[in-house]
Amino acid sequence: MAYSEKVVDHFNNPRNVGSFDKQDPDVGTGIVGAPECGDVMRLQLKVKDGIIEEARFKTFGCGSAIASSSLATEWVKGRTVEEALEISNTQIVEELSLPPVKIHCSVLAEDAIKAAILDYKQKSQAAVEAAEATVQA
Amino acid sequence: MQLPVYMDYQATTPVDPRVLETMIPYFTQKFGNAASRNHNYGWVAEQAVETAREQIAQLIGANAKEIVFTSGATESDNIALKGAMEMYTSRGKHLVTLQTEHKAVLDTCKYLERSGRAEVTYLAPQRNGVVDLDELRAAIREDTVMIAIMAVNNEIGVVQPMAEIGALCREKNCLFFTDAAQAVGKVPIDVEAMKIDIMAISGHKMYAPKGIGALYVRRRKPRVRLSPIIHGGGHERGMRSGTLDVPSIVGLGKAAEIAQAEMEEEGKRLTDIRERFWTALTDTLDHVQLNGHATQRVPGNLNVSFEYVEGEGLMMAMKDLAVSSGSACTSASLEPSYVLKALGLGDDLAHTSIRFGFGRFTTDEEVEFALKTSIDAVTKLREMSPLYEMVQEGIDLSTIEWTAH
Numbered sequence: 001m002a003y004s005e006k007v008v009d010h011f012n013n014p015r016n017v018g019s020f021d022k023q024d025p026d027v028g029t030g031i032v033g034a035p036e037c038g039d040v041m042r043l044q045l046k047v048k049d050g051i052i053e054e055a056r057f058k059t060f061g062c063g064s065a066i067a068s069s070s071l072a073t074e075w076v077k078g079r080t081v082e083e084a085l086e087i088s089n090t091q092i093v094e095e096l097s098l099p100p101v102k103i104h105c106s107v108l109a110e111d112a113i114k115a116a117i118l119d120y121k122q123k124s125q126a127a128v129e130a131a132e133a134t135v136q137a
Numbered sequence: 138m139q140l141p142v143y144m145d146y147q148a149t150t151p152v153d154p155r156v157l158e159t160m161i162p163y164f165t166q167k168f169g170n171a172a173s174r175n176h177n178y179g180w181v182a183e184q185a186v187e188t189a190r191e192q193i194a195q196l197i198g199a200n201a202k203e204i205v206f207t208s209g210a211t212e213s214d215n216i217a218l219k220g221a222m223e224m225y226t227s228r229g230k231h232l233v234t235l236q237t238e239h240k241a242v243l244d245t246c247k248y249l250e251r252s253g254r255a256e257v258t259y260l261a262p263q264r265n266g267v268v269d270l271d272e273l274r275a276a277i278r279e280d281t282v283m284i285a286i287m288a289v290n291n292e293i294g295v296v297q298p299m300a301e302i303g304a305l306c307r308e309k310n311c312l313f314f315t316d317a318a319q320a321v322g323k324v325p326i327d328v329e330a331m332k333i334d335i336m337a338i339s340g341h342k343m344y345a346p347k348g349i350g351a352l353y354v355r356r357r358k359p360r361v362r363l364s365p366i367i368h369g370g371g372h373e374r375g376m377r378s379g380t381l382d383v384p385s386i387v388g389l390g391k392a393a394e395i396a397q398a399e400m401e402e403e404g405k406r407l408t409d410i411r412e413r414f415w416t417a418l419t420d421t422l423d424h425v426q427l428n429g430h431a432t433q434r435v436p437g438n439l440n441v442s443f444e445y446v447e448g449e450g451l452m453m454a455m456k457d458l459a460v461s462s463g464s465a466c467t468s469a470s471l472e473p474s475y476v477l478k479a480l481g482l483g484d485d486l487a488h489t490s491i492r493f494g495f496g497r498f499t500t501d502e503e504v505e506f507a508l509k510t511s512i513d514a515v516t517k518l519r520e521m522s523p524l525y526e527m528v529q530e531g532i533d534l535s536t537i538e539w540t541a542h
Contacts, residue, residue: 033539033540034539036485038473058521063453066521
């Protein structure tokens with residue numbers, strides 16, 4: 001199967017590979033997929049004042065899965081959390097010219113963004129509640 | 138060194154130049170129909186076919202009359218299974234085979250089951266890929282017509298205990314059919330010593346062209362008879378009608394002759410390459426698993442799971458190597474290798490497998506290149522693998538609740 005040029009580029013020169021500290025309150029971490037299915041994506045976002053400043057990923061998967069997550073880290077950067085939630089898998093499919101059998105890779109990337117944002121929101125919510133609890137006590 | 142380096146000899150082999158050279162006159166000058174009995178063109182072609190038959194018979198310890206030419210191992214498998222189940226209905230309709238057989242055997246068995254012509258027992262091999270002889274013995278019934286067990290597995294290269302299986306079949310009075318596509322010309326096969334009754338042979342796995350193969354059908358003790366699946370002019374003792382592909386048959390014969398002369402030396406060389414390759418991989422990388430028996434395997438096969446790195450991604454990262462993977466992503470079905478799963482490997486490990494196939498034209502330079510390429514690619518992808526990171530941190534992956542999709 002031939003890969004599109006963009007997939008090959010992201011695969012050979014993946015953007016933003018790495019990790020943030022999961023405990024950092026400004027970091028949201030999303031892990032989606034399963035080893036049994038052949039792909040696991042971990043996407044991390046660092047948020048400041050509602051804007052995603054930086055993103056990192058690590059992915060276990062095929063070339064299209066790695067390219068989809070690499071692209072996702074580029075796309076979320078600079079967006080607000082709400083804007084990032086608007087990124088859909090179809091945009092990723094289009095950008096990377098993914099064939100039908102690889103659509104699940106784009107779905108996974110979209111899910112990873114959403115999972116990371118959810119994690120971030122839950123953490124900030126918990127932080128707010130903890131702060132309120134401290135004040136009340 | 139030509140790139141990509143070819144290391145997929147279990148998928149197919151190039152035609153040996155000596156084979157090709159032998160074939161060429163039979164396309165243009167000696168083009169006769171081997172069935173033409175009344176002129177020299179036919180006689181020349183027939184003579185060439187008989188020489189090839191003899192060369193193949195020699196390689197496997199058979200009589201030339203026991204060789205039937207077919208289009209390849211898939212066709213041979215079909216004739217063997219369908220032909221025997223139709224011919225021996227009075228004996229019963231039970232078949233015993235392995236879950237790790239080639240699809241040409243498994244799908245034919247499924248077809249026979251669906252059409253009510255066979256009841257099939259699919260045995261799981263042991264973890265190392267070798268059939269459990271006690272289980273095999275226990276699976277044989279009064280009405281078992283045939284045992285179908287391949288000589289060498291195409292994915293993991295495991296060599297089955299042929300002589301033991303053959304002896305068991307004789308004792309139980311059932312036929313022993315083996316798909317030996319990956320074995321003939323690579324490991325010694327002797328139909329007498331192994332008591333093989335029917336055997337499928339493939340040309341393109343042994344440096345002959347694609348589209349040619351053979352079926353060994355025992356003529357004496359016992360005399361095996363198979364109903365044809367292709368009807369016509371009654372060629373090949375009625376078992377396989379159709380004008381013979383003389384050039385390819387000549388090629389298959391020559392390939393058999395070369396294999397017989399060089400098998401021992403080539404086997405040693407390839408075993409040495411395989412051992413060196415494995416040692417270098419495991420010296421450099423952690424979390425590497427060998428799939429299939431360590432020594433009871435065909436010289437040119439190494440099937441490895443590089444844990445925490447997905448197979449298709451890995452093949453993309455080593456695009457200068459032509460290898461294959463048991464990863465789901467490389468198959469049309471999106472299911473990881475059924476062979477690896479039958480060994481008891483989890484889907485997660487099956488996804489990380491790579492099959493390296495070494496062969497006659499593999500050079501030391503290519504081996505060194507392949508080693509470096511593989512190690513670099515695995516290292517690079519592990520730096521990108523969340524699973525590898527978790528394992529390094531001491532997290533047990535089996536305790537994590539994954540979101541399957």
